[in-house]
């Protein structure tokens with residue numbers, strides 16, 4: 001059972017919300033589900049030290065795929081010949097990229113059963129339907145930074161009717177096409193959500209809110225301990241509030257299932273992953289896990305390939 005406390009106008013969820021219902025039940029009801037301690041201490045240690053390496057590389061301007069300050073949303077394109085980190089960063093893209101040398105650790109983690117089993121439960125599918133999507137890292141910004149209130153896939157100024165249509169309000173619930181998560185490698189309470197807002201249009205109060213307004217009715221900070229993961233509906237009303245003085249290394253991933261809207265695959269591929277997805281090095285995986293990962297990759301390529309808009313390699 002979740003208990004809440006209030007800090008500076010924002011209520012914090014301080015325990016997990018998995019005890020009363022299934023993971024899927026919680027996700028459907030609240031728009032997010034917090035799973036404590038998904039990682040063993042040794043997995044946590046390995047991932048944390050690998051992300052430290054990546055963080056240093058990216059801040060030194062040696063990795064071109066970064067979320068730059070003060071930009072909030074993709075595309076993350078860096079003009080050629082410029083230092084990608086010149087204005088500071090708040091994220092590192094493409095953890096499984098073949099040119100990122102520590103990518104093996106992230107590949108092993110992304111395709112591991114603890115993650116995959118939760119995804120399968122939340123999107124109600126089997127191994128044979130899973131589709132590889134995105135895997136990025138959210139880090140401490142170089143200066144304090146906040147994201148505006150948003151839903152990932154619906155513009156803020158969508159009308160109430162459009163929001164209801166896109167969110168399936170009043171329709172029977174359908175299996176989700178993808179799952180998205182944040183896995184914290186340090187304690188992290190940067191993500192602020194309004195529980196239940198993934199299944200309704202914005203209220204007048206929310207519609208009139210300032211982009212960084214604190215204290216909206218019902219808002220909570222999702223309080224994660226290192227090793228916890230939160231899965232969330234990316235159309236929940238949410239924002240991020242980041243403290244430059246606080247370490248952050250939060251793995252930000254998504255996975256889908258085959259047959260979904262081709263726009264979704266296009267979206268994933270258009271982040272640039274289409275250019276290198278064929279070269280992700282799966283050689284550290286073994287047996288069924290490797291087979292499953294290869295299948296996930298092929299399904300992403302086939303979904304994006306329908307339109308002929310991509311020229312995937314490898």
Ligand SMILES: O=C(O)CCC(=O)C(=O)O
Nearest residue numbers: 138152182190191239240
């Ligand atoms: O930093 C976070 O936890 C949330 C990031 C986010 O809202 C986004 O990338 O759309």
